[in-house]
Amino acid sequence: GAAFPLLRVEGFVGEEIDFDNEREGDGGSLKATATFRFGDHFELKVDGERSWLDVEPEGLGESRLFTAELWRAKATYNFTSRLFLRAIGQWTDEERDPTLYSFPVEAQSAGFESSLLLAYKLNWQTVFYIGYSDLNEEIEHPVTHRRSMEPTERRIFVKVSYAFQR
Secondary structure: OEEEEEEEEEEEEEEEEEOOOOEEEEEEEEEEEEEEEEOOOEEEEEEEEEEEEEEOOOOOOOEEEEEEEEEEEEEEEEOOOOEEEEEEEEEEEEEEOHHHOOOOOOOEEEEEEEEEEEEEEEEOOEEEEEEEEEEEEEEEOOOOOOEEEEEEEEEEEEEEEEOOOO
16 A cells, blocks of 8 residues: 655744845745655655745835746656666746846746666675666647657666775
8 A cells, every 4th residue: 555654744934035136035845755665666755846036126016026836746666676766747837027027038947857867786796787767848830839848868777886995
């Protein structure tokens, strides 16, 4: 059965600094994490975070500078003590008010990152890894002005880690 060994919620609300535009503001963040274990082999960890910052530009009332969200899921399956498979998916979404920045920014940006990693421990000092990762970003098409997810980066990698003795 599934168990809840960890459920955590934390947050902050108060004075913040808008480092990009060098001014004070009011903001906050909320973060929640849950870890689920299914038997001895499978673990799923889910995180969600939302942050925001309000500023008061001269002559204007309080305005929302940005709101950002991040959602992440990490699944790990341990086949044996020597072999595991891990998958991660992460969604980010940020909305900004470009009129409140002192330099050009996009009003909205979003992206989805995913990765898959297989690791095998050959012995106590050697581990072999093979993995795949990709990044998809939300892009606005110049003609239709519709936003859609487009692949922007893909990687396949192999790594061997070896611990030397003295």
